[in-house]
Amino acid sequence: MIVLTYFCSMEELLEKIGSYKKEIGEFTGSDKNAAEEFRIKYLGSKGIVKNVMGEMRNIPAENRKEFGQILNDFKLFAENKYEELKQQAIGNTSDLSLPGDPLPLGSRHPISIVRNKMISIFQRLGFAVAEGPEIEDDWHNFTALNLPEDHPARDMQDTFYIASAGAPEWLLRTHTSNVQVREMEKGKLPIRIICPGKVYRNETISARAHCFFHQVEGLYVAENVSFADLKQTMYFFVTEMFGPEVKIRFRPSYFPFTEPSAEMDISCLICGGEGCAVCKHTGWVEILGCGMVHPKVLENCGIDSNKYSGFAFGMGIERITMLKYQVKDLRLFSENDLRFLKQFTSVV
Ligand code: 2NL
Numbered sequence: 001m002i003v004l005t006y007f008c009s010m011e012e013l014l015e016k017i018g019s020y021k022k023e024i025g026e027f028t029g030s031d032k033n034a035a036e037e038f039r040i041k042y043l044g045s046k047g048i049v050k051n052v053m054g055e056m057r058n059i060p061a062e063n064r065k066e067f068g069q070i071l072n073d074f075k076l077f078a079e080n081k082y083e084e085l086k087q088q089a090i091g092n093t094s095d096l097s098l099p100g101d102p103l104p105l106g107s108r109h110p111i112s113i114v115r116n117k118m119i120s121i122f123q124r125l126g127f128a129v130a131e132g133p134e135i136e137d138d139w140h141n142f143t144a145l146n147l148p149e150d151h152p153a154r155d156m157q158d159t160f161y162i163a164s165a166g167a168p169e170w171l172l173r174t175h176t177s178n179v180q181v182r183e184m185e186k187g188k189l190p191i192r193i194i195c196p197g198k199v200y201r202n203e204t205i206s207a208r209a210h211c212f213f214h215q216v217e218g219l220y221v222a223e224n225v226s227f228a229d230l231k232q233t234m235y236f237f238v239t240e241m242f243g244p245e246v247k248i249r250f251r252p253s254y255f256p257f258t259e260p261s262a263e264m265d266i267s268c269l270i271c272g273g274e275g276c277a278v279c280k281h282t283g284w285v286e287i288l289g290c291g292m293v294h295p296k297v298l299e300n301c302g303i304d305s306n307k308y309s310g311f312a313f314g315m316g317i318e319r320i321t322m323l324k325y326q327v328k329d330l331r332l333f334s335e336n337d338l339r340f341l342k343q344f345t346s347v348v
Pocket of ligand 1: 177180181215217219255257258273288289290291292293294297312313314315316
């Protein structure tokens with residue numbers, strides 16, 4: 001008696017599925033509303049497919065597998081129809097002749113533009129790009145570079161140290177020379193590298209100073225490297241960077257890591273050397289520091305200073321960018337003001 005009841009309901013169910021399938025097959029509609037109406041009626045949480053699936057409860061165990069297949073086919077049939085209706089709706093509502101949605105074009109940050117240009121200039125001279133850590137130890141940032149214990153740059157006032165219980169072990173690098181020290185320590189010569197990257201100094205933020213900025217340092221160590229090589233390399237760099245008219249001059253200077261040391265000026269780009277506010281009426285602007293690598297620095301890094309010599313230089317990317325694009329305030333580089341950044345769209 002019980003078995004008979006089940007048989008009846010199974011047959012009934014098969015019949016029901018058959019008529020629903022017919023109904024679905026005949027369903028027509030070509031817009032979004034029709035597709036949605038279909039979804040709610042057949043595939044919604046109170047829809048027909050759910051309802052029919054619920055009948056599974058009443059199916060005797062021995063028929064479940066076979067019936068499960070039938071129900072799944074039914075569900076797939078309804079889902080496929082829904083996909084078809086959606087596609088039809090899209091086809092009928094989108095006008096393919098309309099212009100596409102505009103994709104706003106970004107621009108490179110001016111610091112990136114200038115850094116990339118510097119890299120490509122030095123790469124043409126055979127310099128490779130080297131990178132290293134921004135969190136550094138005292139040896140790679142100061143000691144190996146011949147900075148004496150009592151040098152003011154090591155002061156808490158100037159350098160960010162990372163707090164620790166005893167003597168501070170870690171600091172934020174104050175220049176990218178640490179990368180060059182690490183490269184020299186590897187002992188593979190000759191070395192011809194440039195090191196672009198972020199550096200940190202404990203400065204009060206103003207139009208002319210910031211607590212972090214970007215630097216490119218360069219190093220060439222081989223046999224018989226001379227000051228003439230340094231001058232020619234720097235000259236090539238500035239003519240490529242600023243144009244063939246630019247003049248250079250070297251002034252004697254002092255850095256603990258180079259001997260002799262020099263500061264290099266270029267003729268003022270604004271007034272062409274006549275004298276103006278930018279060059280403070282001297283006709284010249286300072287752009288970098290350089291010199292022959294101090295023999296002590298070579299020895300500290302395990303290089304024989306009788307056999308090898310080298311030159312090194314360092315410059316701030318912000319400074320070069322300010323000169324090239326006449327930016328008056330250093331803070332503009334890190335404030336993310338789109339009115340400033342958008343001005344570089346066409347330079348990318
Ligand atoms: C400046 C001056 C300079 C260097 C950086 C250097 C690195 C090593 C050895 C020797 Cl590993 N020197 N770097 C040399 C001279 C000047 O930077 O005004 N930078 C913004």
